[in-house]
Amino acid sequence: MANYPTELELDVVLKDGAPAKVRPVRESDSNLLEDLFTRLSAETVYRRFFQTKTGLSEKELEYFTHVDYAERMAFLVLMDERLIAVGRYSKLLDEPVAEVAFVVDDEYQGRGVGTLLLQLLTEHARDNDISGFRALVLADNYGMMRVFRNSGYQLARHLEDGVYEVDFPTAYTELAREQESKREQSAVIASLLPLFYPNSVAVIGASRNKASIGGRLFANLLRVGFSGAVYPVNPSASVVSSVRAYPSVMAIPDSVDLAFIVVPQEHVYEAVADCVEKGVRGVVVISAGFSEVGEDATEQALVDLVRKGGMRMVGPNCMGLLNTDPAVNLNGTFAPVYPPRGNVGMSSQSGALGIALLDFAKRLDIGVSSFVSIGNKADVTGADLLLHWEGDPSTDVIVLYLESFGNPRRFSRIARRVARTKPIVAVKSGRTHAGRRAAGSHTGAMASSEVAVEALFRETGVIRTRTLNGLFNVTSLLANQPIPSGPRVAIVTNAGGPGILAADAIAANDLDLVQLSDDLQDQLRSILSAEASITNPVDMIASAGADAYSRTMRAIMDSGECDSLITIYIPTTSEGHEEIWNSVQDAAMSNTAVTTLAVYMTAHRNRRVDDQLRLPTYTFPEEAAQALARAVRYGEWLRRPEGELPLFEDVDSEAAAATIDAALARMGPEGGWLTPGEVERVLEAYGLTLPASKVAESAEDAAAFAADLGRNVVLKAIGVVHKSDVGGVKLNVEPDNAAAEFIAMMASVPDITGVLVQEYVGDGHEVIIGMSDDPSFGPIVAFGMGGVTVELMKDVSFRIHPITDVDAGEMMTELKSAPILDGYRGGAPGDVPAIREALLRVGAMIEDHPAIAEMDLNPVKVLEPGQGVRTVDARIRVAAANPYYIPSRHNMPGIQ
Missing domain, CATH: 3.30.470.20 (ATP-grasp fold, B domain)
Known part of the structure; x- marks a missing residue:
């Protein structure tokens, strides 16, 4: 039997949100298969085997458990170590097509298990050069036919004697990708429902000490008016905050959807085990002392327990979560503030910074739909939250504070899709501490992890800010204004200095300070006093009042000459502030096609109109310009075509693979650098030709090759990265001098292993x-x-x-x-x-x-x-x- 591929073991979420494990079959799995068979109904057995059966023979068990993980493959789906489904394929002898089959425990049918197995098997078959699948399905097996129809692959069906022969290619299709994304989203959303919308909550570690974390969290649940039942768990108290307490979660007489765990680290596992036995559907582990302090094994044991119990877990080492939806009013944090209701979903990997985020959101009147402190993100990750907020009608903008990525590729894939409909604003810390491994190439030396993070954000449309202040500036804009349709900016001010600062900031952020047309300038001239400047920035001068602000803003916005408008107000008197504010608000609301920002150079704070913050407000012009620039770049990303991956008909991938495989066979799995000849063959297979060259064995060999070329050559030291630094490159060498240069290079260049003589390519x-x-x-x-x-x-x-x-x-x-x-x-x-x-x-x-x-x-x-x-x-x-x-x-x- 081939080596067992441990890398194919996966943690997955089923359609109803239940977690499960998927792994390849092992030779020792006969007992699991026999146990599954005993639980199958007669109807399910008949649909799988096309006959009645009372058991599996030894020969069948051996066939089912012995695979080569390439041409014959089987995946098992397990819940709590119990086998609930098997999917397998077996390649046909004379063609690159495999027969595929599934069986799912009756109790778990209709929960997306067959669909999951089909996706995994198709991926694996494609990686192993199997180009198509074939399945035999009874005509009345509607569930299995639905799995194939909804897969996103192009089916060919043939019905004969009550049996469908279904054929389809394994090549990935856009429809298959869309179907997989929909299934993933629905599964994750279902799994997170007990966290965001519980009907009952237990706080394990609730305390009568209001200053403790357990005391503060329990008090917060009561203070905001959680809509369901709340149960304090404290073995040393009969009552907590006038609510009857229970010695353990098992003692609670009613069902519990969500448990917050606030106990010392050494008691967390026991508390979670009780939750599993109780049937709790979600846990939030506030307690610290896990992977953040090197206790990785302890944390993994907790994750295994949670998944075994079919739960989802936030944390550990977090500050909790909240949901401001009036239908639930869940404040499961120990933060001293509760933000206003709004359209921003927030997540923080740092508990302390999470408290700061909530505090700033409240002070800046930025409404929050929900907030999650993910801590060590041992189970629930930032990518899971993106999927939740993607489907949440209450969330329009997503804000993330990140310290690391658990699975960057999954995050990238999900963020790229979510950002198409909901902007994602992120602060990623650790920019200056990204490790740089010792690299053997220029690219390796430059491509640090920070470079990868920047590339990920750029490609996925995530708006990265360098500071938390910048994060809130951008969020305030995106949560309340339309995304800018272009880079054209107009500025209205009542003072020249701030207008100049704004113009400088616009230029510094690569935006376009638009030149106003003659017609628009004539219109502004009729509105403003003779002393006003009607070019951009429009300086209405200090005496401008509410009417001037309103008419000037409306004229510019209605002209269609700008995509965004920055309105600046600096108090010049002690009166009229409220009137001017209201006129600016009204003008901004009159034209929703133009993105409008206000700069109030005073202690003025954001205000609400009809319970909706309409106008993002900044203290200084530079803040507004920086926020606007990021919003403009995001708008450009949205309008950018997604692009295609072109196919090159002239490549010879098999020739390149043969060269690479031979090199790995020679060097071992650790690999190494290909020889110049191997590099040349790989590149030529992809149409990337190198100049004519030869590894010279001697000075005479170098001279002979140069003479045969009949033109000047280049000599390059082999085995040296920075060749030029040590004299390892000689350019434009005449054939008569090739031998002498060869001798000199071999004698003078450190670590040289040979010399490549190459045709000289001219200027470029x-x-x-x-x-x-x-x-x-x-x-x-x-x-x-x-x-x-x-x-x-x-x-x-x-x-x-x-x-x-x-x-x-x-x-x-x-x-x-x-x-x-x-x-x-x-x-x-x-x-x-x-x-x-x-x-x-x-x-x-x-x-x-x-x-x-x-x-x-x-x-x-x-x-x-x-x-x-x-x-x-x-x-x-x-x-x-x-x-x-x-x-x-x-x-x-x-x-x-």
């Missing part, structure tokens, strides 16, 4: 295309201006693989030096379309060969338009691929 812009495999984020693709100064200049753009045609174009235009490629100041332009194609070919190579761990194409010479690009130097490192990162592996539903 030098760029770098590279890839480094981040242990958490997967492959990161880099593009920038190349050559020996690449790490000095750091003019490089990054994307997390895979990259689309749109990504490739943006990676080029993002460079500060991008104008050079277009012929800056009369310089020679480069073949930009050829660069884009080279980037995409590298992306295709990475997609096809997960064993590629690091790559540098540096320099790539960009020739004149129409002449293409030439890869002058290249290095590729390979290693045995982590199956978790094999393409599309991360698309599993409900993976924690």
